[in-house]
Amino acid sequence: MGRAGVAALVGAVGGAMLLSGCGASLLPLVAVRLDASGAPQALLRPCGDDLIQGLRLTGAPAEEDSDENLSGWETSGKRTGEDIGFPLFEPPAAWHARPAGQQRLAPAYTYRLAFGKAEFNYEYTGTVMFRTADLAALEPGQVWADDRVMSLGEFEELAEDSC
Numbered sequence: 001m002g003r004a005g006v007a008a009l010v011g012a013v014g015g016a017m018l019l020s021g022c023g024a025s026l027l028p029l030v031a032v033r034l035d036a037s038g039a040p041q042a043l044l045r046p047c048g049d050d051l052i053q054g055l056r057l058t059g060a061p062a063e064e065d066s067d068e069n070l071s072g073w074e075t076s077g078k079r080t081g082e083d084i085g086f087p088l089f090e091p092p093a094a095w096h097a098r099p100a101g102q103q104r105l106a107p108a109y110t111y112r113l114a115f116g117k118a119e120f121n122y123e124y125t126g127t128v129m130f131r132t133a134d135l136a137a138l139e140p141g142q143v144w145a146d147d148r149v150m151s152l153g154e155f156e157e158l159a160e161d162s163c
Contacts, residue, residue, distance in 0.1 A: 027162040029126030030113050031145035031155045032088065034138055040088035040105060042113055043143065045156070046081030046126060047163035051118035053078045054125075055095065057088065059111040062131070069100040071109055078118040088113075107132045 031043040046052050059071035075095045086092055089103040105111075114127035134144045145155045 024116060024123060024125040027124050027126050027159075028128070028146035028155075029124075029159050029162060030115070030128040031143040031152075031159075032113065032128060032130055032135060033143040033152070034135055035087075036140075040135055041085055042088050042091075043083075043085045043145075043155070044115060044126065045083050045159035046115070047117070047124070048081065050081040051078045052081050052115045052126075053118040054114065054116040055079065055091065055097075056115075057091075057111060057113045059101070059106065059109040061106075061108050062110040071101045071103070071106055072111070073097040073099045073103075079115075081117075105132045105135070 027047075029045045029047070031045075033041050033043065035041050042057075044052075044055075054075075056069075056074040057072035058069045058074075060069065073089070073091060075091065075097045077096075079095065084092070088105075089099075091097040110129060110131055112127060112129045114125055116125045117123045128145055129147070130144050134149075138144060138149060141151055142149050143152055143155045146158060150158070
């Protein structure tokens with residue numbers, strides 16, 4: 001099968017999944033904020049005690065059309081689903097995260113922090129996309145989640161209601 005055939009097959013399978021309702025739901029279960037010293041922090045809020053996997057922070061210039069991760073990290077394996085917060089570029093040591101590129105925010109980059117429910121079809125993906133400017137606009141007690149600024153309490157309620 002040539003490239004055109006493979007592309008057609010992938011498109012057909014993807015279309016069928018969309019039409020059948022299959023695929024992961026994108027849920028606002030991830031937020032970012034700045035700590036008291038101005039360092040970026042990640043907040044993960046999986047649903048209940050679900051196992052999660054695919055934890056990954058990716059960052060690259062917004063104008064690039066590439067899957068290359070120029071700033072971030074990724075993990076493998078499954079993790080217990082628990083509410084957790086940690087420095088954005090320092091995930092818990094037990095996760096054995098593999099760094100990718102620079103381990104600091106870059107102003108021209110767009111970042112995505114995400115995880116999925118650990119099932120064969122993921123069922124849902126907790127995700128947040130942000131830029132350095134989004135974090136710079138935060139006031140104390142605010143987070144960036146669901147493509148907007150909100151209070152930490154609003155995020156906690158949004159995440160809980162999303163499950």
